[in-house]
Every structure is written in structure tokens, then in C-alpha cells.
Amino acid sequence: MSEEKFEKARTPFFFYASVLPAVLVFTVLLLFPLAYEIYAAFVTREGTFTIENILTVIKDPLYTWSLIRMIIYIVIDISIKFGLGLITAAAFKQEFFGRGVVTALALAPWAVPLIPALFAWYMLYNPDFGVINYALKSLGLVKAPVMFLNDPNTALYWIIWAHAWRYTPMWTTMLLSGLYAIPEEYYESAKIDGATPFRTFIKITIPMLKRFLLMNAVLSLIWTSGEFASVWVMTRGGPGNSTQIVGTYAYWYLLFIGNSNVAAAALVVALPIIIVLMLIFMRLVGGRR
Amino acid sequence: MKMVEVRLENITHIYVTGRKTQTLAVKDINLTFPHASFCALLGPSGCGKTTLMRIIAGLNIQTSGHVYFDQQEVTPLTPRERNVAMVFQFPVLYEMNVYENIAFPLRSVKVPESEVKRKVKEVAELVGVTHILNVHPSTLDMGSKQKVVLARALVREPNVFLFDEPLTNLDPLGRLEMRSKIKELQRNIKTTMIYVTHDQAEALTLADKIAVMDFGVVVQYDEPTKLYEHPKNEFVGFFLGNPGMNFIQGTLEDNAINFGEFKYDVSDVVEKLKEYGTEFKIGIRAEYIKVSKKPFKGAFKAKCIVSEHLGTSTLLDLKAGDKEFKAKLRITDVKEGDEVYVQFPKEKVHIFNKAGELII
Amino acid sequence: MAQDKERKLLKPETAARIILYAYIIFYMFLMLFPIYWMFTGAFKEDIDIFNPAVIIPTKITFKYFLPPTFDPIYWRWIGNSFIVSTLSTLVVTLVAVPAGYALSRARGIFFSSTSKILVFTYTFPSTFLLVGFAKILAALGLLNSYAGLIMVYVPLNVPYVTYLVLSYMFAIPTDLDEAMLIDGYSRLDILLKIVIPLSFPIIITGILWTFMWTWNELLYALVIVNQKELLTMPVGLNTLQGGEISPWGQVFALSFLYTIPPMLIFYALRKYYVTGLMKGAIKAA
DSSP: OHHHHHHHHTSOHHHHHHHHHHHHIIIIIIIHHHHHHHHHHTBOTTSOBOSHHHHHHHHOHHHHHHHHHHHHHHHHHHHHHHHHHHHHHHHHHSOOTTHHHHHHHTTHHHHSOHHHHHHHHHHHHOTTTOHHHHHHHHTTSOSSOOOTTTOTTTHHHHHHHHHHHHHHHHHHHHHHHHHHHSOHHHHHHHHHTTOOHHHHIIIIIHHHHHHHHHHHHHHHHHHHTTOOHHHHHHHTTOSTTTTOOHHHHHHIIIIIIOOHHHHHHHHHHHHHHHHHHHHHHHHHHHTTO | OOOOOEEEEEEEEEEEOSSSOEEEEEEEEEEEEOTTOEEEEEOSTTSSHHHHHHHHHTSSOOSEEEEEETTEEOTTSOHHHHTEEEEOSSOOOOSSOHHHHHHHHHHHTTOOHHHHHHHHHHHHHHHTOGGGTTSOGGGSOHHHHHHHHHHHHHTTOOSEEEEESTTTTSOHHHHHHHHHHHHHHHHHOOOEEEEEESOHHHHHHHOSEEEEEETTEEEEEEOHHHHHHSOSBHHHHHHSTTTTOEEEEEEEETTEEEOSSOEEEOTTTHHHHHTTOSEEEEEEOGGGOEEESSOOTTOEEEEEEEEEEOSSEEEEEEEETTEEEEEEEESOOOOTTOEEEEEOOGGGOEEEETTSBBOO | OOBOOOSOOSHHHHHHHHHHHHHHHHHHHHHHHHHHHHHHHTTBOHHHHTOTTOSSOSSBOOGGGSTTTSOTHHHHHHHHHHHHHHHHHHHHHHHHHHHHHHHHHOOSHHHHHHHHHHHHHHHSOGGGGHHHHHHHHHHHTOTTSHHHHHHHHHHHHHHHHHHHHHHHHHTSOTHHHHHHHHTTOOHHHIIIIIIHHHTHHHHHHHHHHHHHHHHHOOHHHHHHOOOGGGOOHHHHHHHHOOSSOOOHHHHHHHHHHHHHHHHHHHHHTHHHHHHHHHHHHHHTO
16 A cells, blocks of 8 residues: 555656646547538438438448459558668668768658658659650660550659668668667677678567557558648649549549538548557557557 | 687787777787686676687787697688687577587588588587577577587587687576586597686686786786685785685884784784885785684784674674674674674784785 | 778678669669759759759859749748747647656656656647547637647647657666755756756757658648738748749759758757757657
8 A cells, every 4th residue: 555655756747847838748639520521421401310421431332342342452552661671771880981971861752741742753753844754765665655654554653663672761860770670699699690781680580570560550651541742733633533542532522522421421430450460569568558 | 528728928919999999808828728728708898808818818919929729820720720629708599400500610611411410419419508509599598508508519520619708697596597507528538628717616616727807917826725815915915705705905114014903913024025115005814814702812902893694604894993804613602892802813814015916 | 989990801891882872873863853953943944944954053043032033022931930830849848858757756656657658648649630630729729820830840740859758768778866865955946957057968958859750741730820911931942842843943952041050050050960860769669
């Protein structure tokens, strides 16, 4: 009993006061919008309960495709960030001339604001005056210009690339810190045991970072599922709605069609997927604390 | 098991730490570690012992000099090619079960699966981990972890076994346990073992020969008893033993070295000593000093400043004039403040010059 | 780390070296070319902008930075972004740092639950609150205002920054706190005098995070603000672009200006950021 009292004496008013603003922020300022949104999804404009909004959304092929594209988006996105990031982190861990400068400069895509970066890629992709097509033509690799963003079949993937490009540096830094977190003795022991750098990487380094990698991957999946800017800026959802994802769909319904209830429904229907991912994440986090 | 003689010839190593800074780690080291011997590299932090070990292992290539295993120069060989095994300060275990950990070095060099199974089982039995082969190392206690590390090292039948301060991170009990395990290993397996440590007690107990190092050079390389009884200089004398050898400075006058309140007769060697000047230090170990509460022939008076009971013995801080030294006795009732009578037995005294080098 | 001559003298090793350098050059080109191209675009003549062959411009112009092509409203846009980002960052930091401290020290059901809710909250993707926020702000009449935007930006960032601070402070030993408590200092003293200075890297990281997040934010700004004078840069840039004929030179020039503040801040604080990110990232594992 006395230990409890001792504990109590050590959690004074100051702590409650310190934490209160933050608590208010996420209960009030986050819970309300969420609650209201869920409410709006199940209600008509006048306020009567209905599942029409949900049905409209589910029956709309444009929506189901948006959902599918969202999943495609987050999966390809993390694959690029991960793959490229890991290779680059491994490369940056080596000693080479100019390493300090290179690692600093490599963060540039991330430091440049999002919109301009997307514009840059938009222009690079342009069939007529984009540098990529120019280079491809000059090298004789293609005859007709590649319709990156103008081709409904490929547009989404080029958007994803631009997005992944921007976030790879952050991943490189993070993965690099993970690589450094492993004590040097492990790398040395592997060397003495005769493992090639590649084998060391696969069998020792990655397994040791498993939890760390998984957590960040899941977080990326969750955060990217709400992607909006990259699609909107580069194609506005086109060509022909071939790049619409959940974020742009909801936005479009909210501002262009003016039906906030259906927009809310669009977001709410996708929520279960998000919640599942979040629960997986909580599981991974819970492993330590 | 293989056993090679490791020979270091003129090994010098300089670390480059940044644009312009260089550190001399070891200078012109010449050492031979005999077949199947257990040798220790002993010294304080920064003396270069770890560098030397890493050079033997092949993790660092020496700036100049040669490393030979038997008659073969191993400098161009990778650690794996040299077939060395290394035990680190903490158990380095990979994220796989015990069996996989032990099998790892074999698989890395494409040993056929059937061989792998046989060898792993063999070593597991030797070390005593057969019952935990399917277990993940994270669930094991420290002792078992160390065993797995040893197993993984043994499975390759290494030429040389390297230990990098393996007991440093253990608590006293764990330390004693591991020490006896290593001794057991040493007895059962005839492989050349090289052991790096800063703990002189470890080195004295485990090693056949010890290379005492300081500031990148080997100060003395000898058997433990020789190092203990006949240290080449003050550094070795003080570094070894618990407590280290006492060193008392005095001046040569007539036929004795004068320490102020007492003298030490050197009439039999005074001619030799005169060649080295007039300032000398005598070295004598705490446990050899004769101490009594009653006066006896040849003894001088000293006062007890501190008296520490260490279980089976007592450590006394004694002071005569402005000279202080320690004596170690069996159980005694000498207390702080007591006056005692002290004598340094001639056969246990060594005379050093002012710089601390052994003369007699 | 001591850089030492390691085992890199054998043939397969030198081949690996060449591959390493080749990859690094390739990667850096990939990362930097688009940025380079965009920045040079701000200074190119129109013809050159649309000519992909002009990689290094020979003719330079500043016309997109000056009137008449440069509409003075662009300055308002930059200003709006600045105000919103700075205020949001300030509020978020003031809320998150003490909260992070409290959560790293206090025990009890309330605090541990709060920590768990915190994790849940920060993972939640902001886009999915769009309709909720939009409707509430509309009801409160806070559309087209700084306050409205900040009222959205702050809650969307507090959880994550609090979490960063919490993780970092968790690793700061409580011995310090206790020693000071015994000496009679208040918790506030401890926070201000010791813990915050020690937590500089992560606080800077949090500041940079929030600033960059708000500086880049498009969706909410698009929905909440539509009055031309009150647009933030992302929205403004977005309105400039559209359809076949966009004033690309202008867009690039504006982008250039818009990139400078974060670049400067980022560069000045990069030491802290990398440390903080590394430590925070490890904590997350």
C-alpha cells in the first residue's frame, strides 16, 4: 500500500497539466471529426439514418477501383522505398570518397517541397518536351514518345514512382541508422565465419532488423493509404479516372459533386483496412514496451 | 584439432582516424606463440593488445610486418582462410536457432549438408548444448549463450582461437564460471589460444605465457611465474599481482640504500649498483614482507595506516617515514595505528634503477 | 570510427568498389537531376523551358521573379504558408514537449493508456478525417481563415511529435530528475533546465517535421481555403497549373522561392535532424 502512495506522490499535478493539452487535442480535436464523419456516412442530408451512402459507394465501380488502386499504390510504394532504400543504405554504410557530402545531398528530394517536386516529374514525363522522352529518343531506345502520365494503363505507376522517389531518402536514412545500430562485432563474426557480404546481409543483418523494418513498413502502408497530392497534382485522377484513389475520390465527391455524406461514406468504407493495419502495427509496437 | 604456431614479425600498425590524424597502435612487435599454447596479451586500455589480436585474425591488415601461421605468411588471407575463431566480449549470436548458429560457418563455405549435421552434433556434445539445438538464443541464459558461441567457433576446427576480453562484461560469479570453462576447454582441445585481457588475475590463471604490453610495445613476454617473480620493470611489477609490487625509492649511501627511516643493505652488490647512479628503487611483493608486532633481528619500525581484511588474508598499508608500502599477511590482529616491525627478505627483493628497470 | 586499411586489395573487392561507385553516381543523379532541372527552369527563357535539350541554360532570365509576370499575390501566398506553418509548429511543440515528458516519467493507468492511445492516434492517416474536419469547420464558420487551418494542422501533428519526444525522453535516465527533486527543484525546473536541453535533437526534429508537413500540405488547405488571398503555396501552385497551357516558368520560379525557407532551415539544423531521426527511428523499433 505504501508503495502505491509513494507512486502517487511522484505523479504530481504537473504531469497531469503537461499532458492535458495533448490529451484534449487527440480526444476532442481528433475524435470529434472522426465521430462526425462516421455519423455523416450513415445519414442523409436532412439527418435521418440511412445506408444509402454506403451502398452508393460500394456499388460505384469507380470507388471499388479507387480502393484497389489504393492498395496497389501502397504496396508498390513501400517496395520501392524499401528496396531502393535498403540498397542505398548498404551502399552508404561503406567508406567512400565524399561520403559526408553525398549522404547530405541525398536527402534533397525530401527537403524540396512536395508540390514542386511533383511538378518537376510531371514535366520530365511530358511526351513532347520532357527530358526523359528526349533522352530515350536520342539514345534510340524508343521511336514514339512514351506516354507516361497520359496512358491510362501506366499513369498510376509513374505517379507512384514520383512519390516513392521523394520519400526514399528518408528511408535510406532510417535504414542506415538501423544498420549502424547493429554492433560491429556481428559483422566481424560473420566475416570470420566466412560469410560473404551478401550472405551476411540476408542471414544476419536483415533478421536482426526484422521488427524495426516491419514496423516502419506497416506505418508507411497506413500513412500512404491516404495519399492525395501526388495523384491530384499530376493527373487530377485522370486520364479518364484511371488514377483515382480513395483520397481523390472522397475529395472529388466533397467539393465537385458536393455530397459530403457520400464522401464520408467513401472514407468510412475504406477504414476497416486501415484499422487492421493499425492493429498489426500496435501488435508490433507492443512487443517491447 | 589443428594447432599452429603463430609468429609475429616486426608488426607495426598505424590507425588513420580522419583526414590528418594518425595513431600508432603497435610498434615493431615480434612474438611467437607456440603450438597449442594458451597465451595472453595483457595490458591496460589502449596498449595495443586488441589491435594485435585483430591483426592476427585478419580483421585489420598491419601497416608493416608479417604474420605467420606455422611457416605460412597469412597476411594476404581473409579471416576465414586463416581459419581463426574469435570470441567477443558479449555473446554474438545470430537470429536463428542454436543449430543454425553453429552450422553457419560451415554453410558459409558450402560444406555438404550431411557433413554439417555430423559436425554440429559432434561439437554440440562436446560443449554440452545438444539439448537446446532447436532453441532460439534469445531465450538462453548467459552461460548457455557462451557455450553456443564456443560451439560455433569449434565447429570449424580452427587453427587459432582468439578471445577478446570475454569475461569483462560478466558479473563476478559468471566470470569464475566462464574462466573454469575456458580452462576446461584448454585442457580438452589442443589448439593455440590467444587471450586478450586487462585483468592480470585472468592472465596469470589461464595462460602458459603472457605478453605484457604498454603503449604499443611488448614490455615482457614470459611465463606467469617468471613475470610475477622477476618483472623486467616497474610497470610489469606493479601491473601484475593483487596488490601490485611495492616500489620504494631511496638513495645509495655507503653500502646500503637509504630510505630515510630505514635502510636496506646492499654490500654484496654495491659495486654493480654504482654503475647506475645513486637513486634506486627496490621492489618487493606485499605477500613476501615479514611483519611482526614484536621486534626481531634486521627489522625496522613502521606504522599501520590502513588494515583491510580480505577473507583469508589481511592487507596492511604501512608507513615508515615518508615511504609507504603494502604488506599482505595471513590473519593477523594488526590494527590501524599499531606499530609493527618490518623486514624485506633479501631473496625476494629486486633492485631497479630510477627509471624502473630491473638491475638485480 | 577508425578508418583503416581493410581487406580491399583483392580482385573481387576492387570490382565491388567499382560497382559501389557506379551505383552511388547513378543514385545521386536520380535524386538530384529532377531538382536541378526544376531550379534551372525558374531561370530559363520560355523557349528553353520547353526544349528538353537545354539542360544547361545559356540564356538566363529573372522575369518570372519580377512584375509584371510575378503577381504580387504570390508574396501573400508565401506569407500565408509561413504564418500557418510557423504558428502550427509553435503550438504543436508547446503541446507535445511537456506531454512527452510527462508520459515518459509518470506512472499509472491514465498515463499508460494515454501512451497507447497516442500510438493509435499518430498512425491514423490524416486524409480519412477530411469530411469530419471540413464539416465541423464549416459549422463553426472557420473556413477561409488561418485559425481554421491551424485548428486542423495542430491535432494532426501533435500525436506524432509527442511520440517522438516521449520515446527520446524515455531513454534519458530518471536519476537526473530524482537527484534534482531531492535538491528541491520542481518538475518544471527539471523540464526546462535539464530535460529540454538534453532533448534538443528530437525537439528540433519535431519542429522540422511539423514545419515541413504543414508547408507541404495540400488536401486540407485545398478544402478549407478557397479565397485567393488566403491560399497557401501548395494550393496556389496547384491553381496555376492546369490544362495544356500552364505558365511553367512562373510555376518553377515560385517553386524556387517556396523551396528556399525549408532548405535553409533544413540545412542549418541538419546536424540535429539526422541525430534525432536516427535515435527516434531506433526508438520506434
